[in-house]
Amino acid sequence: MEKLKIAVVDAxxxxRYQLEKLIKNNSSLELIGSYRNAxxxxxxxxxxxADLIFLDVEMPLINGFDLLDFYKDTPEIILISDKAEHAVKAFEYNVTDYLLKPxxxxxxxxxxxxxxxxxxxKADSQNNAHLFVKSNFRKVKINFSDIKWIEALGDYIKLVTKTSNHVVLSSMKAFEKQLPTEQFIRIHKSYIINVDRVENLNHAIVEVDGKQMPISRKRRPSLMNALGI
Known part of the structure; x- marks a missing residue:
């Protein structure tokens, strides 16, 4: 198995030394960088x-949450802290784990x-061109090609497919990570679309299967690039 590439960011x-030692003593891991600040x-x-970042919460100037806000895409994240009080906020960022020091x-x-x-x-889901979601207390298999768009609904998302709709407990950011980036793009804080299903668009609106959705100004260039325009 290919080694996991790991970076450490800790003030x-x-x-840092303790983490580096744990990583180097594990033959399945590879330390690719160690940094004292964000x-x-x-x-x-x-x-x-990196496949995984160990990220300190309490750092000067730019803390761990600030760095996560800066990144558009993140690998697996394990937050580390001296305090348990940040754990609730940590999992709002859909981090993989939260470890207390030492x-x-x-x-x-x-x-x-x-x-x-x-x-x-994630690899199995991408290789098999589908994912499973929990909707109405059961797991449902969804083919990526069937998805039209994903819409934010507070603490939930609405997954709209060619045959049905599913309401899933997830943030948009967390669900976006499960989707193939070459096929799906976030066009607005409240919408992710399947670019293969775009029917019409202008400078402010994109239409998918008759549904018109707004395009945020900052996300428009990424959409144009994905559509080859």
Whole structure:
């Protein structure tokens, strides 16, 4: 199995060293970078090259949450902190795990196992061109090609397909990570569309199967690029 590429971002030299040691002692992991603050990490674009980032919450100037807000796309994220009080906010960001300092080997190993399971599920979903969602207390198989668009509904999303609609407990950001990036694009904070199903568009509106949805100004260039326009 290919090694997981891991980056560490932590303001504490002691905790960076502890994490680096745990990573280097695991033959399935590869440390590709270690940074003492978020500014360094931003400059190295680690979100584009790492499979997993261990990210300190409490850092000066730019904290862990600020860095997650900056990234458009993120790999698996494990937040680390001295305080348990950030855990609720952490999982609003759909992080893979939340570890309290000082770290111990057993808890570290469990977190790595969770990351590997997540990555396997994502790979299987992409390879099989479908995913499973929990809707109305049952798991439903959804083919990517059948999805027309995804719409935000508070703490839920509405998944609109060619045969039915499904209301799923998920954030838009979390669900977007499960979709093939070459096929789906977020055009607005409230909408993700299947680019293969676009029928019409202008500078402000895109139409999918008769449904008109707004295009946010900052997301318009990405949509045009995805459509080859």
């Amino acid at each position: 504490s030299e002691t905790h 500014i360094q990490a931003k400059g190295e674009h680690i979100n584009q090259i 770290l111990n080997k057993e808890r570290f190993t469990r977190a790595i196992t969770r990351v590997k399971n997540n990555l396997k599920l």
